[in-house]
Amino acid sequence: MYSLFDELTLRGQHKVKTWQQQGQSWASYSLYRDRVSHELYIPHTVLNLVVQGEKRMYDGRRVHHLRAGDALLIPAGTLLCSEILRPQQQYSSINLVIPDQLIQVELKGKEKRHTSCTKALTTLPPNAQWRHFTQSLLDHFARDWESPNYYDILSHTLHLINKEEPISAMLARAVKYPLPEVMEKLRTDLPEVRLLAEMAAMGHMSTATLKRRFREVYHCSPMVWIMEKRLQMAGFLLRTTSRPIAEIAYSTGFEDITHFYRQFRRCFQLTPLQWRNMESDLFSK
Incomplete structure (x- = not known):
């Protein structure tokens, strides 16, 4: 019913470029030119950065409408539905896979705070730092010969997430109590x-x-x-x-x-x- 999303490639992608670490895809740039929908099981924590276009993400009773500039945090072990909109407009996004071990190290102790925050898809507050980060990743993807440092990129990602206390607490708790x-x-x-x-x-x-x-x-x-x-x-x-x-x-x-x-x-x-x-x-x- 839900497709496993582990290699960062999906049906309907017009173009996709991935970076790999030890044979596993950890980052991707995807471009869609047609409307497409997916039912997905996300086994690892993923940060989704919308570059252009619009989509809806269904998570239980919540529906997130994402537009260019939005950043969506998807906790590990999530079942979601995704609907890319506007067939007359291209849709592109960047996905970063954040391993549990790195979250446990970088966000250690966070799970004890803000215990009222439930595990769910979470849109991160927009700010200049996320826009700058997205643009820097786009610049790297544009250079076919260059792949950035894996640990530098993911550590910086968690550094930005760590500034949002309730969100980082939710993420730390999600990896501490996996199912x-x-x-x-x-x-x-x-x-x-x-x-x-x-x-x-x-x-x-x-x-x-x-x-x-x-x-x-x-x-x-x-x-x-x-x-x-x-x-x-x-x-x-x-x-x-x-x-x-x-x-x-x-x-x-x-x-x-x-x-x-x-x-x-x-x-x-x-x-x-x-x-x-x-x-x-x-x-x-």
């Missing part, structure tokens, strides 16, 4: 999960441990999180496909259409049909 086995299985089995015990078994832990981890990181129960992810996918499919509403509901894990309509309206304050037909922007930023 990789659970998320890896949910990326394909999300619609089928019905019981908390099933979800706990995916991570080889007790239901009590699973509930405690979700409270620490997501500030909700595992089954509430599952519901929001199903609604996320439903909302995404309503906007990016012409599939019938009932078919979308069943494919995302809902067994009762009335229940789906009720939950969708509770989450997004619109019916599925209103959401699909809405011409104005969705809930931006």
Whole structure:
């Protein structure tokens, strides 16, 4: 259901250039010329810098509308949906993969602060430093013969993130309490999960441990999180496909259409049909 995003290449890219460290891609510049949508599982923390164009990123009940100059932090182990907009305008962005080990070193102790911040896609406050950083990366990508120092770039990235206390605390907590086995299985089995015990078994832990981890990181129960992810996918499919509403509901894990309509309206304050037909922007930023 969700594609693994680990090599920084995706369907629909007109052009992509990557930098590698020990055989693994850690940075990319991507250019799109057509509208395209993706359902992605992000196993590592990623910083997404929008260079030009617009896109929507779906994360549970939140929809982020990103434009040129925006910086989006994606915590490791995230299931998200992405919709690149404006087919008449090119879209390009830079992605940087930030390894857990570096986050643990650079943001050590941060997880104990701002414990009310939940793990989620987070748009970083715009400032001149992020704009300058993005431009410096673009300059490096423009020089085909030059790849910048891996550790210098990522250390500087975390230095800038570290200035935003709540965001750095969220990121540090996300890598301290990972759930990789659970998320890896949910990326394909999300619609089928019905019981908390099933979800706990995916991570080889007790239901009590699973509930405690979700409270620490997501500030909700595992089954509430599952519901929001199903609604996320439903909302995404309503906007990016012409599939019938009932078919979308069943494919995302809902067994009762009335229940789906009720939950969708509770989450997004619109019916599925209103959401699909809405011409104005969705809930931006």
